[in-house]
Amino acid sequence: DASGNMYILDGGNNRVVYWAVGASVGVLIAGTGVAGSANNQFHQPLGLARDSISGTLYIAASLNHRVMQYLSGASTGILVAGGNGNGTNSNQLYYPRGLLYDASTNSLLIANNRAHNIVRWVLGSSTWTLIVGSSTGVIGNTPQLLRYPSDVILDPFGNMYVSDEGNQRIQYFLAGQTNGSTVAGVTGIT
Numbered sequence: 587d588a589s590g591n592m593y594i595l596d597g598g599n600n601r602v603v604y605w606a607v608g609a610s611v612g613v614l615i616a617g618t619g620v621a622g623s624a625n626n627q628f629h630q631p632l633g634l635a636r637d638s639i640s641g642t643l644y645i646a647a648s649l650n651h652r653v654m655q656y657l658s659g660a661s662t663g664i665l666v667a668g669g670n671g672n673g674t675n676s677n678q679l680y681y682p683r684g685l686l687y688d689a690s691t692n693s694l695l696i697a698n699n700r701a702h703n704i705v706r707w708v709l710g711s712s713t714w715t716l717i718v719g720s721s722t723g724v725i726g727n728t729p730q731l732l733r734y735p736s737d738v739i740l741d742p743f744g745n746m747y748v749s750d751e752g753n754q755r756i757q758y759f760l761a762g763q764t765n766g767s768t769v770a771g772v773t774g775i776t
Contacts, residue, residue, distance in 0.1 A: 600629060601616065632684075693706050702732045703723075719735065725752070732753070
């Protein structure tokens with residue numbers, strides 16, 4: 587955060603740990619350390635985003651196929667995206683990984699790993715809208731398709747960068763565009 591404190595997504599231990607600046611130990615702030623599907627548990631959390639104004643955390647519980655919201659200081663999460671099993675329907679997520687909280691639209695951008703797309707889930711909505719990739723889970727290496735995307739970020743102009751892990755590349759998408767260009771890596775080269 588802006589003060590230099592760290593929020594560590596400890597996926598293998600199914601938890602999030604907070605480390606204050608200068609601390610020699612961390613504090614468990616989300617999850618129990620045991621895989622599960624209760625509102626205070628995760629199964630392999632692999633994505634974390636934080637609202638810097640409110641301190642709210644958004645955590646992608648990948649094997650639960652959902653995103654949980656943890657208000658500042660809360661010990662239990664609130665389901666805000668997915669939670670309807672894995673799949674490519676607009677009310678489902680499929681192994682969500684990277685997250686980005688977009689305050690300007692009050693939404694999450696989600697690297698929907700095994701659906702091979704990036705989706706926008708407006709907080710309070712029951713469905714997502716497709717940003718890039720396939721809406722039906724089609725895998726690919728063209729400028730329009732992705733293969734196991736793992737993270738997403740926006741620059742100050744709304745342009746998007748996607749870590750397209752399965753294609754060993756970083757794809758750049760101009761704001762509002764669905765055709766990307768490779769800015770790092772080479773498709774198919776490991």
